[in-house]
Each structure stands twice: as C-alpha cells, then as structure tokens.
Amino acid sequence: MARPAHEQVTRSAPFRLVVRLGLVAYGVVHVLVAWLALQVAFGDLDGDGVGKADKTGALQSLSSNAGGDVVLWLIAVGLGVSALWQLLEAATGDRTSLRLMNLGEAVLFGYLAFSAGKLAAGSPASSTDQAQLGLVGTLLGESWGKPVVVALGVLIVVAGLFVVRHGLTKRFAEEHDLASAGRPVRTAVPRLGQVGYTALGAVYGIAGALVVAAAVQSKPEKAIGLDVALRTLAAQPYGTALLALTAAGLAAFAVFTFFDARYRRVG
Numbered sequence: 637m638a639r640p641a642h643e644q645v646t647r648s649a650p651f652r653l654v655v656r657l658g659l660v661a662y663g664v665v666h667v668l669v670a671w672l673a674l675q676v677a678f679g680d681l682d683g684d685g686v687g688k689a690d691k692t693g694a695l696q697s698l699s700s701n702a703g704g705d706v707v708l709w710l711i712a713v714g715l716g717v718s719a720l721w722q723l724l725e726a727a728t729g730d731r732t733s734l735r736l737m738n739l740g741e742a743v744l745f746g747y748l749a750f751s752a753g754k755l756a757a758g759s760p761a762s763s764t765d766q767a768q769l770g771l772v773g774t775l776l777g778e779s780w781g782k783p784v785v786v787a788l789g790v791l792i793v794v795a796g797l798f799v800v801r802h803g804l805t806k807r808f809a810e811e812h813d814l815a816s817a818g819r820p821v822r823t824a825v826p827r828l829g830q831v832g833y834t835a836l837g838a839v840y841g842i843a844g845a846l847v848v849a850a851a852v853q854s855k856p857e858k859a860i861g862l863d864v865a866l867r868t869l870a871a872q873p874y875g876t877a878l879l880a881l882t883a884a885g886l887a888a889f890a891v892f893t894f895f896d897a898r899y900r901r902v903g
Contacts, residue, residue: 651717651721651902652902654713654714654717654718655714655717655718655721655902656897656898656900656902657710657713657714657717657897658711658713658714658715658716658717658718658719658721658745659714659718659893659894659896659897659900660714660893660894660897661710661711661714661715661718661752662715662718662745662748662893663890663891663892663893663894663896663897664707664711664890665691665694665695665711665748665890666694666886666887666889666890666893667887667890668694668695668697668698669691669694669886670883670884670886670887670890671883672694672697673866673879673882673883673886674879674880674883676866676867676870676879677870677875677876677879677880677883678876691748691751695708695711695748695751695752695755696755698711698755699755699756705755705756708752708753708755708756709752709753709756711748711749711752712749712750712752712753712756713749714749715745715746715748715749715752716745716746716749716753718741718745718749719741719742719743719745719746719749720742721902722738722739722741722742722745723738723739723742725738726738726739726742733798734807737798737802740795772785772788772847772850772851775788776850776851776854781851782851782852782854783851785847785848785850785851786847786848786851786852788847789844789845789846789847789848789849789850789851790844790848791844792840792841792843792844792847793840793841793844793845793848794844795840795844796837796838796839796840796841796842796843796844797837797841798837799833799836799837799840800833800834800837800838800841801837802833802837803829803830803831803832803833803834803836803837804830804833804834806826806829806830808829808833808896809825809826809829811896811900811901812825812896812899812900812901813899813901814899817899821895821899824895825892825895825899828888828889828891828892828895829889829892831885831888831889832885832886832888832889832890832891832892832893833889833892834885835882835884835885835886835888835889836885836886836889838882838885839865839866839869839882839886840865842865842868842869843865846865846868866879866882869882
C-alpha cells in the first residue's frame with residue numbers, strides 16, 4: 637500500500653536534511669539571543685535597532701557581518717522547511733499537548749524564516765516586539781480590549797509554564813533517538829534540554845506577565861516581548877547575575893538544539 641503523501645515527503649532524505657539545517661539555524665538564533673542578553677546584563681545595548689535582544693535582533697546582527705546574507709538565506713530555507721514539518725506533525729500527531737507545541741513552533745519558525753528572508757533580500761524586518769506593541773495598543777484602544785489582552789498574557793504565561801514542564805519532565809526525550817550516541821551525549825542532552833527549556837519558558841512567562849501588566853495599567857509599551865522581559869529582569873535586585881544566568885540557560889538551549897538537529901526523529 638502506498639504511503640500517505642506527507643510521509644513520502646517527510647521521510648525523504650532531502651527533506652530530513654533541510655529540517656536538520658533548520659534546527660541548527662534555530663540554535664544559532666538562540667546563541668545570538670544569549671549573547672545579546674549578556675550584553676543587556678552588562679549594559680552594552682541601548683535597545684535601539686540592532687540592539688534589540690530578541691530573535692529578530694539576533695537575525696539583524698547577522699546581516700551586518702560579511703557573508704551574513706548567505707547565512708540568512710540558509711536560515712530562511714531551513715526554518716521554512718522546519719515550519720512545514722512542524723505543521724505536518726501538528727496535523728498528524730496523536731497527543732494534543734505536543735500537537736499544540738508543534739503548531740506554536742511552526743508559527744515561530746515561519747515568522748523567523750520570513751524575517752531572515754527579508755533581511756537577506758536587503759529589506760528591514762519588523763521586530764516581534766514592535767509587532768506585539770502594535771497589536772496590544774490596538775486592542776487596548778477598544779472598549780472590550782483589556783480583558784482580551786489580559787487573556788492573551790495569561791495564555792503566554794501558561795505557554796511558558798508548559799515549556800518549563802516540557803523541560804523538567806524531559807518530555808523532549810521522546811522525540812530523540814540516542815541509540816547511536818555515546819554515553820557522554822546520552823547524559824548531556826537531557827541535562828541541556830532541562831536547563832534550556834526551563835530558561836526559555838521562564839523568559840516567556842515574564843513576557844506574558846508584562847502583557848497582563850500592560851493591560852491592567854493601560855500601558856501597551858510594557859508589553860513588547862522578549863527584549864523588554866530581559867531588560868525587566870536586568871533591572872531587578874541582582875539583575876545582572878539573574879540575566880547572566882538566563883543567558884547561560886538560553887545558550888544551553890542553543891547547544892541542546894544542535895544535538896536535537898542530529899538526533900531528532902524526523903518523519
């Protein structure tokens with residue numbers, strides 16, 4: 637019996653190769669975000685233009701380097717195919733929670749692929765923070781907007797908690813095939829995933845809390861995502877140490893993603 641069309645695509649060698657390239661690209665983006673977070677921690681970023689400590693800012697930092705356009709095109713293609721793969725996983729998976737996570741990653745990969753492609757083509761890419769600011773500002777301008785923004789913020793917090801739980805319980809291990817890996821890799825990958833997913837979920841949880849605060853105070857400028865979440869963390873007592881620790885966690889997630897690219901079951 638012929639396999640379904642989506643299986644024929646996802647099990648093909650070229651498709652798997654490009655998906656793994658996309659996962660590597662995702663790791664590169666998080667290495668850059670971790671580096672930008674460290675610069676925020678030590679006061680080296682002013683928050684304007686390329687200085688944004690978010691995923692778009694990470695891509696912009698690549699575009700300013702020699703050969704950056706080539707790297708950005710590779711990231712765009714890899715993440716674009718990875719977005720398609722995650723959509724297929726979301727459509728065919730058998731566990732609701734993982735299907736929702738696949739759908740979220742598909743949206744994120746697709747947006748990053750689009751942003752990378754725009755930057756590679758020489759056009760400016762809109763910051764995710766500015767897009768969120770526009771959405772929240774528009775909603776808060778409506779009489780019914782405040783509860784909607786509060787609900788959106790709560791959903792982001794819940795998503796962040798889900799990511800933390802995904803890491804602490806090592807649910808990601810179900811997606812890996814480490815049979816061919818050596819013992820050090822089999823030990824390191826779960827630890828990196830636990831630390832990385834926890835740091836990532838915590839940052840998104842803070843971002844969601846800022847969205848709720850923006851709605852309650854009717855100040856949309858407080859709800860502009862990852863960059864502001866990191867800067868808010870830096871402004872707390874012992875903020876430099878907390879943000880440096882968060883940057884280390886994001887770097888751990890980046891390294892985990894590189895292993896994920898190698899050992900993830902695709903297809």
